[in-house]
Amino acid sequence: MSWKRIWTMFKARNYEFFRDTAAFGWNFLFPFLIIAGFAIVFGGRDFSALKVGIFPSPGEQVDFRQSNLPAKFIKTEHLEFIGFPDLESGLAKLKHHQIDFLVRHDSPKPQYWQLTSSPKGYLVERLFESSFVPDDHGFGSKETLAGMEIRYIDWLFPGVLGMNMMFSALWGVGYVIVRYRKNGALKRLKATPLTAFEYLTAQALSRIFLLIFTLIVVFIGADLLFSFRMAGSYLDLLIVFTLGGLSLTSIGLLVASRGTSEDFTSGALNFISWPMMFLSEVWFSLEGAPQWVKSFAGLLPLTHLLRAARKIMNDGATLIQVSSECLVLIGVTLACLVLGATLFSWNE
Amino acid sequence: MQPPTNPILEVINLVKRYRAVEAVAGISFAIPPGTCFGLLGPNGAGKTTAMEVIEGIIPPTSGEILFKGRRKTASFRDEVGIQFQHTSLLEFLSVRDTLVIFRNLYRDTESLEYLVELCNLQEILSNRNNRISGGQAQRLMLALALLNKPTLLFLDEPSTGLDPQARRHLWDIVRSIKGQGKTIVLTTHSMDEAEYLCDEIAIMDHGKIIAQGSPPELVRRYCHGTIISLPKDRVTIPLAQLPLPAREVNGQLEITVERIDLGLETLLGLNIDLSEMTVHSPDLEDVFLNLTGRKLRA
Numbered sequence: 021m022s023w024k025r026i027w028t029m030f031k032a033r034n035y036e037f038f039r040d041t042a043a044f045g046w047n048f049l050f051p052f053l054i055i056a057g058f059a060i061v062f063g064g065r066d067f068s069a070l071k072v073g074i075f076p077s078p079g080e081q082v083d084f085r086q087s088n089l090p091a092k093f094i095k096t097e098h099l100e101f102i103g104f105p106d107l108e109s110g111l112a113k114l115k116h117h118q119i120d121f122l123v124r125h126d127s128p129k130p131q132y133w134q135l136t137s138s139p140k141g142y143l144v145e146r147l148f149e150s151s152f153v154p155d156d157h158g159f160g161s162k163e164t165l166a167g168m169e170i171r172y173i174d175w176l177f178p179g180v181l182g183m184n185m186m187f188s189a190l191w192g193v194g195y196v197i198v199r200y201r202k203n204g205a206l207k208r209l210k211a212t213p214l215t216a217f218e219y220l221t222a223q224a225l226s227r228i229f230l231l232i233f234t235l236i237v238v239f240i241g242a243d244l245l246f247s248f249r250m251a252g253s254y255l256d257l258l259i260v261f262t263l264g265g266l267s268l269t270s271i272g273l274l275v276a277s278r279g280t281s282e283d284f285t286s287g288a289l290n291f292i293s294w295p296m297m298f299l300s301e302v303w304f305s306l307e308g309a310p311q312w313v314k315s316f317a318g319l320l321p322l323t324h325l326l327r328a329a330r331k332i333m334n335d336g337a338t339l340i341q342v343s344s345e346c347l348v349l350i351g352v353t354l355a356c357l358v359l360g361a362t363l364f365s366w367n368e
Numbered sequence: 369m370q371p372p373t374n375p376i377l378e379v380i381n382l383v384k385r386y387r388a389v390e391a392v393a394g395i396s397f398a399i400p401p402g403t404c405f406g407l408l409g410p411n412g413a414g415k416t417t418a419m420e421v422i423e424g425i426i427p428p429t430s431g432e433i434l435f436k437g438r439r440k441t442a443s444f445r446d447e448v449g450i451q452f453q454h455t456s457l458l459e460f461l462s463v464r465d466t467l468v469i470f471r472n473l474y475r476d477t478e479s480l481e482y483l484v485e486l487c488n489l490q491e492i493l494s495n496r497n498n499r500i501s502g503g504q505a506q507r508l509m510l511a512l513a514l515l516n517k518p519t520l521l522f523l524d525e526p527s528t529g530l531d532p533q534a535r536r537h538l539w540d541i542v543r544s545i546k547g548q549g550k551t552i553v554l555t556t557h558s559m560d561e562a563e564y565l566c567d568e569i570a571i572m573d574h575g576k577i578i579a580q581g582s583p584p585e586l587v588r589r590y591c592h593g594t595i596i597s598l599p600k601d602r603v604t605i606p607l608a609q610l611p612l613p614a615r616e617v618n619g620q621l622e623i624t625v626e627r628i629d630l631g632l633e634t635l636l637g638l639n640i641d642l643s644e645m646t647v648h649s650p651d652l653e654d655v656f657l658n659l660t661g662r663k664l665r666a
């Protein structure tokens with residue numbers, strides 16, 4: 021094995037990455053756009069509020085001064101009241117699940133409508149009914165978690181970083197190698213003393229370097245804009261992301277070990293990346309999902325990367341506390357690298 | 369008399385099979401050092417496959433390849449230079465970067481200044497690989513093939529796509545390389561190229577070598593007499609009634625005669641108009657067409 025040749029191919033791939041301005045720019049812009057988009061969309065509004073249609077009301081803003089609804093119901097938090105001029109317009113929205121509950125507020129005995137299939141409608145109905153009953157504080161004591169809560173965007177941020185890393189690792193390695201095999205660039209390299217192991221090592225090291233470089237730039241930039249919560253150690257987080265990047269890169273190398281069809285490779289990479297997108301908790305938690313879904317998610321390296329990253333960023337966990345996730349990432353890396361190097365072909 | 373030299377490359381009964389297709393069907397030849405050996409053949413004859421098996425790019429089905437009298441070892445790639453027929457380079461690297469990167473993959477290398485001058489790359493050194501012309505890419509590929517001071521150089525259809533000036537320039541380079549004592553294995557479609565550059569030629573068809581020798585030997589062995597060419601419409605009698613062997617090539621009638629004086633006498637006796645007649649001795653192209661036929665290959 022020649023480190024000189026590995027270093028040469030490492031540099032060659034890095035030159036390519038930094039000079040391909042379109043791909044280079046997109047690698048940085050993509051996570052910023054995702055985070056900024058979510059910050060804008062979720063910034064000032066509570067999308068988890070239950071929507072209650074009120075009629076008659078001349079505008080969307082409801083004037084409750086003449087309302088016969090109980091004050092307790094009107095003051096309930098996380099209910100959003102939307103005014104409608106008449107029953108028909110309210111029912112039209114209710115039928116399409118655009119509101120969860122519809123109530124007439126000018127009649128002496130309140131009338132309401134709800135869809136029997138709507139869980140949210142059921143919850144509002146229970147709230148509505150309970151608002152007619154006087155408060156009773158005799159059934160438990162309340163503990164608040166003010167100051168300890170984690171914003172959705174803090175929870176989302178490691179997911180976006182991991183997702184960006186996944187796409188960059190899979191496509192930046194897998195797709196590129198297949199393209200170079202197809203156009204003969206790999207065949208030209210095969211004619212030199214460069215070995216497959218040296219070439220793959222250089223590709224993996226280069227991709228890790230680029231992933232970590234991108235990660236640091238995006239992390240600093242996004243943190244300056246959105247001030248993310250960082251409860252743990254930056255070094256631990258860097259180690260976790262490096263291990264995650266290695267495992268994802270090694271999957272890319274395995275997919276690219278053979279074949280000259282970019283379409284097939286693209287399909288295979290989509291087949292690998294989409295389950296990770298939805299089941300590795302990039303966007304939402306799998307709490308409450310069926311056990312088999314959770315078990316399947318446990319097979320995906322991105323799941324372990326994001327679990328470890330969130331534990332460090334959101335909960336202040338140490339590297340020891342995320343060692344099981346790290347071991348899975350190392351295992352995936354070794355298995356895929358060994359298999360990828362065994363199957364690798366320069367030109368078949 | 370010179371003592372016989374040991375061949376630098378020896379190919380013994382080489383076979384390459386893809387399922388039912390035998391692309392290379394047991395070829396054998398030996399190449400003395402310092403010579404240029406040409407592999408000629410129509411499309412699909414198996415030239416490129418044979419070349420890539422010999423280069424070690426694809427594995428053989430059976431057969432043996434000896435380099436300097438021994439089986440190829442890991443150092444083979446350090447000692448040979450290869451210019452492929454179809455290949456590509458890393459798109460976003462400049463020509464200079466490409467030369468430097470490939471140089472760093474070898475132990476002992478040629479000076480870049482020398483190669484840049486030899487292959488006329490001065491003006492495109494800063495250009496990216498994806499922004500150079502086909503001819504410039506061919507010159508760069510040749511420079512890469514020469515980077516490691518190879519003792520054996522493989523050139524697979526190196527002049528394909530080159531304009532006449534570029535082709536002449538390439539031939540000059542190949543001759544100068546040969547002048548340095550290097551051995552060259554060349555595949556080509558161009559008979560001019562083969563005749564100009566090659567000391568020995570093997571003509572392949574259907575995966576086999578069907579003829580081998582120096583260009584003059586092949587002409588002597590497979591062609592006789594002199595060829596008289598006439599526009600076909602000048603010959604008013606049916607071809608079957610012509611008392612001389614003749615064939616039609618691109619609207620011309622080629623009549624082969626053992627003695628030019630007797631041939632002309634016969635044609636004049638048949639009242640054939642000879643005003644647009646040309647006469648030439650057979651060349652390598654005639655050998656090639658005689659051996660491989662005139663039917664268009666896929």
